[in-house]
Amino acid sequence: MPVVKRINHVAVVVEDMEKALSFWRDALGIPLHGTLDVPAEKSQVAFLPTGESEIELVKPTSEDSGLAKYLAKRGPGMHHICVEVDDIEGMMAQLKAKNIRLINEEPRTTADGKKYAFIHPESTCGVLVELYQL
């Protein structure tokens, strides 16, 4: 049976990265591990690890991305929860068998080799959930 191991990260969509960092890094004191430009997702991501998870601040870098549209519609705030699993293909098969709607039918792969896939909020009571396998 595939297993959820932990919350890998909570992603927060932001309009103004410096303003967001002034809260999460400067006021709350969570160290900024680094920032990354992700052209494939038309976004910039700041990683703030805490315990075994991370807060990820995500800023759209193009107005025509899905993230930019989400930001325009809903405003800044929590965007998705990512849970790490030990077997992403197995988990996706288990979810499909339970009629859970997936956004990605097959896992995608990040530039550094992590497998990921999103589950549709329709099947999760309103939460965009990402699966990660490191």
Add this chain to the structure above:
Amino acid sequence: MPVVKRINHVAVVVEDMEKALSFWRDALGIPLHGTLDVPAEKSQVAFLPTGESEIELVKPTSEDSGLAKYLAKRGPGMHHICVEVDDIEGMMAQLKAKNIRLINEEPRTTADGKKYAFIHPESTCGVLVELYQL
């Protein structure tokens, strides 16, 4: 210096607890640790621990609560992130010194003795953030 130790939980507001559990517990397989009625908050909470954090599913039990109004306005989905700190009074003083707006001026205490306080989303770029000290 007060320190953020980890994400304690991510709270998800739900309309239908059984439907939410059918995703988080039955499809994703995160064990349900238990459910708790919290009359002081007019809510029912289901705790699903994963790694060192929890997913908390929160259902309003009265239509006149803040949570019920949030649900009516925004629909089901992520409600807040709770970060655990080692010194909640110290953290709240540090936040005030940086002009961060707190919802609770002093820590409140749960029935089982945890101290908690909320930070206003206005100061966090749209995220309701809870502080916890165990």
